[in-house]
Amino acid sequence: GAVVSQHPSRVICKSGTSVKIECRSLDFQATTMFWYRQFPKQSLMLMATSNEGSKATYEQGVEKDKFLINHASLTLSTLTVTSAHPEDSSFYICSARDLLSGDTGELFFGEGSRLTVL
Amino acid sequence: GQNIDQPTEMTATEGAIVQINCTYQTSGFNGLFWYQQHAGEAPTFLSYNVLDGLEEKGRFSSFLSRSKGYSYLLLKELQMKDSASYLCAVRDSNYQLIWGAGTKLIIKP
Numbered sequence: 001g002a003v004v005s006q007h008p009s010r011v012i013c014k015s016g017t018s019v020k021i022e023c024r025s026l027d028f029q030a031t032t033m034f035w036y037r038q039f040p041k042q043s044l045m046l047m048a049t050s051n052e053g054s055k056a057t058y059e060q061g062v063e064k065d066k067f068l069i070n071h072a073s074l075t076l077s078t079l080t081v082t083s084a085h086p087e088d089s090s091f092y093i094c095s096a097r098d099l100l101s102g103d104t105g106e107l108f109f110g111e112g113s114r115l116t117v118l
Numbered sequence: 119g120q121n122i123d124q125p126t127e128m129t130a131t132e133g134a135i136v137q138i139n140c141t142y143q144t145s146g147f148n149g150l151f152w153y154q155q156h157a158g159e160a161p162t163f164l165s166y167n168v169l170d171g172l173e174e175k176g177r178f179s180s181f182l183s184r185s186k187g188y189s190y191l192l193l194k195e196l197q198m199k200d201s202a203s204y205l206c207a208v209r210d211s212n213y214q215l216i217w218g219a220g221t222k223l224i225i226k227p
Contacts, residue, residue: 006160041222042219043205043217043218043219043220044161044205044217045217046214046215046217091158093160093161095160105149105209105213106151106163106166107151107161107163107215108163109160109161109162110160111159111160112158112159112160114158
């Protein structure tokens, strides 16, 4: 199956700093990638849809100036958490859909990045 | 509004069978997915149903009834490694995925 790689897997930062998370599709081209956030014991919450070469589409309630998304190529999307605060501590997961995977349109997920803001 | 319901937690015994139910109310329907998520890891794809009926894949099977807005994931010959959360997700008319909160499955020896 398609492989999505996410880095870093864990990051600890001080309040007020910015953190960048990378998401790469390793063996397929992803025109669209999705960024999720997941709090403990809760389900995945879609934050934004990242489109290659254009602006990301953010879900309601997600601050676009705080969560900067860049999708500069067909294999790389980045999420930057700017001026991070402790309440931003969460598990961030990216995913992509391989259009050649057939009609299922299943999502392939990165390994996830656990962000802890002190 | 759109809603996916599944039990919060279930417990089963190693070697047994367990059925995890999922009911949904969404704006349109373009397929239902089941994902497995181990603690601290990203979800992995288990199954996809778009037509009514049972899809079998090894020890795991998934069933769909569109008229009832209902699906279940059946796990047979349970193994300790099956302890995980199981997420039900429905793709709506806009091809957006609506996620359930997940069912935490605990397997006991």
